Amino acid sequence: EQAPVTVFAAASLRGALDNIGAGYDLPVVISYGGSGTMARQVAAGAQADLVILASSTWMTWLQNQSLPDLSDAQIVAQNTLVVIAPVGAPALEDPADLLARLSGGRLAMGQRDAVPAGTYARQWLETAGIWSTLMPHLAETDNVRAALALVARAQAALGVVYASDAAAEPAVEVIYTVPEDHHDPILYPAASLSPAGGALLAFILAPEAQAVLRDHGFAPLQQ
Amino acid sequence: MTADAAAWQALGLSLWVAFWATLLAMPLALWVAWLLARVPFRGKWLLNAAVHLPLVLPPVVTGYLLLLSFGRSAPLGRALEAVGLQLAFHWTGAVLAAIVMGFPLMVRAMRLAIEAVDPKLEAAAATLGAPRTHVFARVTLPLIAPGILAGAVMGFAKAMGEFGATITFVANIPGQTQTLPSAIWTALQIPGGESAALFMVALACLVAVAAVVISEALARRVAARIAGA
Amino acid sequence: MTADAAAWQALGLSLWVAFWATLLAMPLALWVAWLLARVPFRGKWLLNAAVHLPLVLPPVVTGYLLLLSFGRSAPLGRALEAVGLQLAFHWTGAVLAAIVMGFPLMVRAMRLAIEAVDPKLEAAAATLGAPRTHVFARVTLPLIAPGILAGAVMGFAKAMGEFGATITFVANIPGQTQTLPSAIWTALQIPGGESAALFMVALACLVAVAAVVISEALARRVAARIAGA
């Protein structure tokens, strides 16, 4: 029995990261959770070999915690923000039509302050000048996947999620892709806490793993 | 809006939700407690297990099930919305979530109290001519006042603290459905949000202390009446 | 590992955690319930409020506070780890989280039961020469058996369902700290994970039913003994 490598990872990596772990030559154990929780747990001494967050701010915070074994952060994945609707919906031509397209329904997205995907969505909507109009029609969830599920279950009319989420859910369709410059870059920084973690990190950065990430809808890394 | 204002807003919503949840759940919880304690019927174990379910299931699942039952795409949810009662993504839904989550606690407290009432006293009331409902209202109910009070405090406290089911069912929309726990959680998701969270945690503690102190004072009055002091 | 195997593993861990949490919490809860019900002391309201806090606080906060107190970088956590007891990120921590979260429920049930015991019976035992501890063990304890049982069921159920505090305190490491609720939540994180989640929800329901049925059977036996049937 080989000692497994323990990863603390942002929940939105679930799926892709499982696949990558399965292809690794050591057993990989992954504890998923919100980025903030992950960061705090690692800071509190969780025996993780590798931590992957969905938020640069939390990684910065973690780097400031003076953990002796924590390596420098490296971006392992990137994502794109998309607007989704139940399958069969026509494409969204202009974000200004969003309110009309909701037709009384709600726009599902991550919580604007707490969930990174929600923060990016807010940045975009503010840039597009429709934030205040949409505010009364939001359904803000505690993680992106919950927003995705709301649309998939037709509880919400539309949703703002990551492209990687949309790719995983056959019940939804991407009707709009948000321009990258309308929000902060969506980055997944990782840092290792042990040599084993460093090795896994290298494996994730290798082309084979990156291909898996792309298959799951993540954007190619822009070095 | 400042962080403080948001905190007060969340506190207000939570108090409002907890108030309604406690008020609405009490009669139903009392009825179920009475059924479980005093009425023999087939399938009682099922009701009993159902009452305990919200304890056993992760709150998120309960919230998700609520969404599936009362959401906009569910027939029930649509029917309620047609008569003007929107639950999903609405504070009323937070009330429902709080009711469901607090129900096992309320039922248990009331049931224990009912089971502790000497049936001989109820029999005595019956021989004096009191019909069943009067026996309940004039003998059982006052005697289980401590249990009802305990149930109410537990239900209220749970309603103040409920997070998982609420956020899943009604989301976490500041000013609309962001309860105190949601607001605290939100603050904790932001690096450096601890102080804002701490402030709200302190508010929650204050509410807990107030609820406990008030309920104990009430309980003491009830007990004193019976002890004749 | 297949999804099913993971589900069974999570179930096993949850049962294990719930078992220990219930077992360990009972004596302490009983003691606190007794203090609250029978012993007058200054600052009682504080203990009382403290017991209710885990209800009022969002579970995540409770988990976070546990992490701050018992984490591997906290003095207390380090001290415990030095004597071989690691809590954070360990199943033992899940037990602690379940104890803390279930505590208000257990204390309330037991306290209500204690308050329902006629002090005259305890006085009678004292006149027969029984010292305080014996009065408690031979009179009070058997008479509050229904309340203890109710507290145990509630504590067990809560321990089976606890999510927020647990995932925050011990994380969500499959095979190590991934309880049934954590596994359900994790399953819900991937689209199409509902069926796996549903399977685990069904397992949780089964456990709830079993716990309720067993506890009711026990309660009936106790009641029958007193009724003389």
Next chain:
Amino acid sequence: MSLDLHIKQQFGDFALDVAFTAGAGITALFGRSGAGKTTVINAVAGLLRPEGGHVHLQGETLFDATRGIFVPPAKRQLGYVFQDARLFPHLSVVDNLTFGARYAPSGAAGPDLADVIKLLGLEHVQNRAPNTLSGGEKQRVALGRALLSRPRLLLMDEPLASLDGPRKQEILPYLERLRDGPLGLPILYVSHAVDEVARLADTLVLVQDGRVRADGPLFEVMSDPAAVPLLGVREAGAVIEADVLEHADDGLSTLRISAGQLELPGVQAPVGARVRLRVLAQDVILSLDRPDGLSSVNILPVVIEAVHPGDGPGAAIALRAGNDRLLARVTARAVAELRLKPGLHCHAILKATTVAPGSIGR
């Protein structure tokens, strides 16, 4: 009233099978501890649904096992004074007393709150919690509570057991007035105290080990020497009726019984009324000649009807005094010395103060 009942119930190895009918007035259930008295009264109240039998009250079927009829307790309109007081602990004494008032049939006559508080001496405790009452105070409140529900039948399970003598002496006449007054309230009364029973009861039902051993009009059952072992040697005696002829100034009243006249103190009934006298067997002295110069002036000519030697040194002598039957208890030695035998004419000396006067019903 007419109460006609038959109760069958098995509790483990205790089998109850009791049947009797009771007319107007007070019916006493008398029997040893564990005989089944409370069980019977519970079945009448509807607190127990017996396994077999029936309960008919004034032509109404309250319970019938074969026809599956069971009227719930709240609909029976009976007042039950429990062996344990069963006061409502959360209500004050007054609120306990008035608990049943609102369910009384509208317009039903009966005592009001003030009467009951006064009679039962509850003035000082009326606003107190039941938990602070003494044992006897609790029992009095329980009695008042039942009375104020204006029942058509009063069930009393040893209601005076923890009351002191003087208080009993106040309450007993009150119960008699309830029975005899315009209400004519019938009472089913469980008691261990033979003197209470003798004073109050019209019908006596002796219960032993779950069966009726003797029942019938009080006079007959009490003066039946066979009932002596059940009633207890010291309590056996006869109950006879008398007419009040005159009340003298010195407090003595003259009463006529079939065998002559008696002079008794403390007779409350008016001249012309019929009263009941209890003559304990042990309080009758037999004299061959009519004695003189005694402080007791009640001397009746009697004829010995039968001599029943007892198990011990005593003998029960059945006497006829006019139309009335008396019982005397003497020693076997006296039987021999005085050569007491059936047919012998002699004199019975009754201590004037030994008879308990009390008005009697119909």
Next chain:
Amino acid sequence: MSLDLHIKQQFGDFALDVAFTAGAGITALFGRSGAGKTTVINAVAGLLRPEGGHVHLQGETLFDATRGIFVPPAKRQLGYVFQDARLFPHLSVVDNLTFGARYAPSGAAGPDLADVIKLLGLEHVQNRAPNTLSGGEKQRVALGRALLSRPRLLLMDEPLASLDGPRKQEILPYLERLRDGPLGLPILYVSHAVDEVARLADTLVLVQDGRVRADGPLFEVMSDPAAVPLLGVREAGAVIEADVLEHADDGLSTLRISAGQLELPGVQAPVGARVRLRVLAQDVILSLDRPDGLSSVNILPVVIEAVHPGDGPGAAIALRAGNDRLLARVTARAVAELRLKPGLHCHAILKATTVAPGSIGR
């Protein structure tokens, strides 16, 4: 034993201030409902910590308000038979009975479980739950439970109130044996029943409205005409001592009292023993001449000491028979007709069966 107590306690407008000392044997607390009897006994047991006073038992201070001493109930080693039985509902009858056994001082003598079950007639209920017992059965279990804890003082609060006559007749001699046997178990006994008190008590304490009205040796208090209103007219009388001289074959025994001899049935004490006789005032007939041919053979020469006219038609006549005092209750008319007055020599006729024999303690 010596019990020396003073209890001060205020409940609302009820003020209790009771002090008395009791020697060996049985001390009866007698008083009307609400007089404060249970309160006193609770204070002795330690279930109530009074506001003032003290309780000394056999030289040990159980309670002293001024010195701040309060021994908790569990350490007092007293057996308390409660007015309400207070059985442990979760324990069987046997387990209730043996509850206190393990706390009894090791080696303490006393009855064992089998004795108690037999005496109290609990064979058939010993494995049952208290909830299924009848009222009297519960009370018997409560008595047995207290006895089996081997107390050094037994507190009994109307323990026989719901027992039937025959059962009482079995238990009373047993209590006497406890008192008189090698244990010499002292008892503090609350009762409304004068006959119980007269039979059992060595010391009598009359309590009224929270105060002691009279206390002292039973003989003195009972034959004090001033105690008549407290005891109840029908219960007043004297208690005298007698020596057993002989038991005849016909069941009658000859006893000697200071004024002569009496012949009584049912005396259980052996020849040579000292027994106690109760002579109710209403059971004494006065005769100017010595009568003849009576079924009662107990006729004593007496001298009238005093004539106390009562409120009603009766008068209490204090008599001296040898060294003993007797009380007779006659009508005022008889006083006039027979010209009864102090100094008059006459004869007292005592119904042989009216005296309650019972052995007496120290």
